[in-house]
Amino acid sequence: MPSLGADMDEGTLVEWLVTRGAEVARGDVIAVVETAKSTIEVECFESGTVTEFLIEPGTTVAVGTPLAVIAPAGPTPAPGPPVPLPVPAEAVPAEAVPATPLVRHQAAVEGVSLQAVHGTGRGGRIRRADVAEAARSGPARVIASPLARRLAESLGVDLSTVRGTGSRGAVKADDVRAAAGTGGGKPARRGAVGEPAGPRPAATQTPAARPAGDRLAIARLMSRAKREIPHYYLSTTVDLAAALEWMHRRNSTLPVTERLVPAALLLKAVARAAREVPELNGHWREDRFVPAAGVRLGTAVSLRGGGLVAPALADVDRMPLADVMAAMKDLVLRARRGRLRASETADPTLTVTNLGDQGVESVLGVIYPPQVAMVGLGRVTDRPVAVDGMLAVHPTVTATLSADHRASDGATGARFLTALDRLLQHPEDL
């Protein structure tokens, strides 16, 4: 189960798009996975032959759990199947849990994973009282000392994200302090350290429980952002007269399907500005800023059913505008249909949120950890502006920057917004 975002702990296999014995190549879409946020197409990261499916569709497993075995292609016998981290999978197909439909329904309503419930009925059957009990006792229990729990509460640290160093992996007070202090930036889960997350009990989420999961994932990520990232905010109003005039002139020569919208210009300009100011394009990892090699622009897309995702568009800064337009349309469409690709959900390097179509003038966004900046774009609208000492009415947009003060200072942010303004004054060069 690949990690399809910094906030993903587990995923549900929805379906296999290949059959046993199929030849697959790196990059092929082989499965569909549902996360707390959306449904994503998983791309294969090895080439070879699918020899075994380890997980049945409908099963929820922790990130890092092997899903299938792919035998390497070619004559050279590899030492072993190239599989991800060997996390003990507690995956049990839903049918294996001894519970009546009534109990299953109750579990779904309560958001309780039946796999994690201890059945006290005859033959280990799960009774309604067991589900109620599990609902009361809450999700996977974190082993932590009483002092650590008290500290975590007062410091606003989520214990489930703290790696315990005590016996049996217990979280001790020092672990909480480390997580809350300057070391708080390290997400103590997996990834950076290459350490598998503790064996979390697999949980099957039913559709009924989905919205809660959605909201919870966003809640966790945004709380972490506001807790750990000292945001600073800049804003500037960009005169779009030149850009839009150029765009309209260009659009008039093109068929409707190939015409541009202002958002495409803005996106491209943001990507170019990010290339010019690399201090804002990358990630904050283990107490330092790690600049990214290329620009992968996260584009926040609100979902119809509520919630949002921010899939990434790679190399927008190097793409012709027509391609940016096409990629943008495709991405929003698939995001709303819930069909994103794994490569699109891997960590973006900078995210843009555009609430212009919602009618707001400006948006001061919350940075997605571990990114270090978020660009906000408001509505493109006519405003009075002073031009050469005269009052004129021009289309303008208010561009904002939320940036991580650990990684950059205001002057850097200012350079970014200035670059964005300058780029938009010369649309023909975009």
Next chain:
Amino acid sequence: MNTRQSAGTAEATRTTYREALREGLREALRQDDRVFLMGEDVGRYGGCFGVSLGLLEEFGPDRIRDTPLSESAFVGAGIGAALGGMRPVVEIMTVNFSLLALDQIMNNAATLLHMSGGQLNVPIVIRMTTGAGRQLAAQHSHSLEGWYAHIPGIRVLTPATLDDARHMLAAALADPDPVLLFEHGSLYNAEGVLDGTIDAVGLDSASVRRPGTDVSVITYGGSLPKALAAAETLAEDGISAEVVDLRSLRPLDDATVLESVARTHRAVIVDEGWRSGSISAEVMARITEQSFYELDAPLRRVCSQEVPMPYARQLEEAALPQPASIVAAARKAVA
């Protein structure tokens, strides 16, 4: 610990635990005519452990009284004397023999104040030797002070230092109700310097014998020197252990213990009694009841092995709490 400093120019004197106890007895006998000492071999023999050596010659047979070998009889006589207005100090040779007087202690001394509606208090002090470590085998090596701490109506004291050995008796005699003083057999020869500036000690509080920051080692009586030795070893490893001497097992001074745990967030209880149902269990329970959210590690304890005390030296040593086992428990607590 409430201590009273003397106004005059007192000087530090080198002495032993045994001599400090004798000095305390001598002072009590001099200051109050109602005080007398009785027990097996306390007179002509000078006490089984030599505590009362020379007192018969100094105070005469009326006040230093040898008794028949019947604990029930002479403890009962002591209770009667106390009811009659005297201030008896009764010495029971060891805690093991006190079981023969348990009915007198528990059903008479501890209860009469309550059963008489407050009319009859029993101002008796009962001293006895406790503990193992001297190859006296299974019938003479008990640590039953924890049992006595179970009984409401009495006070249970465990002097572990020279100052407490010297001054606890006076405070015990000043108490209008029964007081049991447990002297650990391994401490009699402990030598040291008596703090000449102290001329009284209180009975109500525990005492921090060595300050520390990483783990509280809570103990009393004969285990205190072992705990201090363990703290020394731990300090070499950079672990700062705070050693708390309970001094009184009934009443227990929760405040001092809890303050220490609030500083260190970890605790090891050292108790020579058997683990099950021991005073160490009571201390742990009180910590979890009142300071649960201060704890950063499970509480640990070092007790005697739950066997009749072996005679063979190596086996006896293995059965008792030792500095090494205290060090090991403290290391686990801070790990």
